[in-house]
Amino acid sequence: MASSSISLPSRPMSIKEISELAQTFEWNANIPLKAWLRTAHTIHNEGEIYLREGNFPKAYLLYLRYSILVLELLSTHPESKTPEGKKAIKSKMMTMDVVFTNLEKIKPIVERDYETWKASEARRQERLNQQQTQRERPEAPSAYERYASKDPALSSAARLLDAGENQELAVDLAQKEIRRRDADRRATRMAGVSPQEEQHRRIAGFWDNWTTELADKQAEDEESFRKQMESTRSRLDGRTGDHVDDTSHSIDHSRKESTRSITTPDGRSSSYHYPSINKSEPIRYDAQRAEFKKTALPQPPRPPKEYIPRPYEDSPSQLISQRPPEIPAKNSIHHDRTPPTPDQAQELPTRPPKVHEAPPTPAKKQQRLTFRPAAYLENGEPLRPVFLPSQLRKQFLSIASDNTRRGLEMCGILCGTAVNNALFVRCLLIPEQKCTSDTCETENENSMLDYCMSEELLILGWIHTHPTQTCFMSSRDLHTQSGYQVMLPESIAIVCAPKFQPSYGIFRLTNPPGLPHVLQCTQKATFHQHAVDNLYTETEHPPGHVYETEKLEFYVHDLRPGARNNNIQQKNF
Incomplete structure (x- = not known):
């Protein structure tokens, strides 16, 4: 079934908005405590799932709602005074250390995404104001955009799909992910790890991987910034055509003067060309010349041995019959039995030009998919x-x-x-x-x-x-x-x-x-x-x-x- 992509919601949510949304539920002591404990378990598991998927706004909302329920409300339930109620609430309290750790680590990520969007939105709005005439008015947001702006699950960067139009895709992705989770859980249990330790390792491993990915992203950003600065410098160096010609002539002259003579171990002189970063072009590599400097001259093939007759051989026919058979030459290598002349010995065989391939582009991570509300x-x-x-x-x-x-x-x-x-x-x-x-x-x-x-x-x-x-x-x-x-x-x-x-x-x-x-x-x-x-x-x-x-x-x-x-x-x- 063909998948249809849907545009992202208008903006990410701020920590303040998510925190307010986390508190928008009705606490009712008439609901049995077992139902609230069941609900708390579901919320906690949901938070972990969204965290592992990298949906930080939704994970933050769920963890915060869980902490409000466990720390502030469960103890006020009439059944919380019973021995069973006290035991159940105590078990929930033991999970709060991990919850607090996750909240502390998620918060700066959500804040950074929101501040990045706010700065980008300010620049976009400024451009729109410059282009907009007095008669034009911005279009009112659609009902979907109004709803989506209040859904933290949609405020993280992801490709949105409609579940109704992509049912087979949704089920296929889910079953692959479920099998992966089951395999990880079985492997952990075979190692004798308790469920509590399993959960701790899973969350700790996620944050370790996230730190590594974040460092890689920062390195990519720095490299992109460096390339952008080089490109800007190149444009500034060539404002007019005459200036470009003068600069090019000056660079060529400086390259020639910067060429230094280097003596190789065999007494021959070689020159080294310093690369220049002023002109963005691939470095040319003379494969034939470089090979000549690094590779010793090949030895000429040996001439065939002359036959020396032995004293007891009398006739030419005996000479032929007694001569040992020649070893056939290998098919893959052709030896010229004619000794090379001195001039030929100094010439190297022509090698095919080396193909200068661009470095492989690292594969981009697949964009995370999120199914919009049904x-x-x-x-x-x-x-x-x-x-x-x-x-x-x-x-x-x-x-x-x-x-x-x-x-x-x-x-x-x-x-x-x-x-x-x-x-x-x-x-x-x-x-x-x-x-x-x-x-x-x-x-x-x-x-x-x-x-x-x-x-x-x-x-x-x-x-x-x-x-x-x-x-x-x-x-x-x-x-x-x-x-x-x-x-x-x-x-x-x-x-x-x-x-x-x-x-x-x-x-x-x-x-x-x-x-x-x-x-x-x-x-x-x-x-x-x-x-x-x-x-x-x-x-x-x-x-x-x-x-x-x-x-x-x-x-x-x-x-x-x-x-x-x-x-x-x-x-x-």
């Missing part, structure tokens, strides 16, 4: 594209079939990763759960978070069945979805109703009014009415942000006791 929330917040394996729903219904026959709900967790600012579901995680005819409640969330942490998985939403009801989002489902979506707006809820039509739906809360209304709802009943309509909407593209694809591979991991044989690798082709 849609926007009702408040203008961007939604990254989410790629969902089309066979995942069928696999989940197969696992839930026993519960469905008994009229019991069942749920699974959609886990994945981020690549190039797009989200890819790659794991269907079946958690421990308590199932009834109307609800399914996850249990032992720590085991689920531990698995996601060990496999570097983001929690992107959930899927559940309605074995006896139609496909819709109940009030209980809306409150569950708010816990996923409060910090990850792309989170989705898949509802499967195999006995009804439509048999499934992919949903998210609207924002506004859905998400803020549900977060403020304090009703305790399992099922209750809300006074607001339009609380949720479908997410499939178009007009939503979810793309179903048969090309994306995924696997199933079952955490339920006694379900070891259910860890299935499922590939889509």
Whole structure:
């Protein structure tokens, strides 16, 4: 499928703007602590992924939001006083050293990019003001440009692509990156490195590589500056044609006078020409002359040996028959048996002229790709594209079939990763759960978070069945979805109703009014009415942000006791 490139947003974001955006989320103590811990884990993993991709503005926002959540808010939750809550919050606090280190290193990079843009924009605006007539007015920014200017993921230098027009490319790039990450993780574990040390090494290695790349870039900039200065000096040296001729004559004269005589070891004199930097042209190299000075004269080929008859040989025929056979000459080298004359001995064979090839141009690094938002929330917040394996729903219904026959709900967790600012579901995680005819409640969330942490998985939403009801989002489902979506707006809820039509739906809360209304709802009943309509909407593209694809591979991991044989690798082709 042909890829279409999209122009970059108008400008990068400043540290102040990113910091303000990092605080724009609603803290709500009505959401269970386990949901906030799950959210904190996702934010931290997202920050690391964006850091490794070099998307520093987005990484800075995520790390800063994570620090606000862990340091200021989690401890105020009512469940934080329980032994389980204290233990969980303490484990999050242990990650703050790495988070602070990353924030300190990212900040000057973002500031430098913003200041560079600001200086460039000032020069551009000055040129526009000079060219613009009084009747002309600058065009108003488009809706996309207004949204993009508030999205830190788009404010870093990258080539923007539309995910809808490049679905196969997006999936192909993601699966290659996922395989690379998996291989690195396996290699690290085979070396006996703990997950904590693995993460520390990964981040430290990134910053080491970044320092090297930055030093290389500075060297390139210095070389470019030197060449620019030489070019400027050359232009200044030749303001008029007469002056150029005089300068050229003077340079030729100075070259002749600067030629010094050097005596070689064999007594011959040679001259050395100092190169000049005033004229930008390749240095001419006389291969024949240089070879004559450095290479000794070749020895003439030996003449054939004369035959000397022995005393016992009587006749010419005997001389011929007794003469040893000549060794045939090699085909690759032709020897002239005629001895060279003294004049010929002084002449060197003519060599083909040496081809002066320009030094190879170093290969440029491939420009980083970023997929633009696939849609926007009702408040203008961007939604990254989410790629969902089309066979995942069928696999989940197969696992839930026993519960469905008994009229019991069942749920699974959609886990994945981020690549190039797009989200890819790659794991269907079946958690421990308590199932009834109307609800399914996850249990032992720590085991689920531990698995996601060990496999570097983001929690992107959930899927559940309605074995006896139609496909819709109940009030209980809306409150569950708010816990996923409060910090990850792309989170989705898949509802499967195999006995009804439509048999499934992919949903998210609207924002506004859905998400803020549900977060403020304090009703305790399992099922209750809300006074607001339009609380949720479908997410499939178009007009939503979810793309179903048969090309994306995924696997199933079952955490339920006694379900070891259910860890299935499922590939889509």
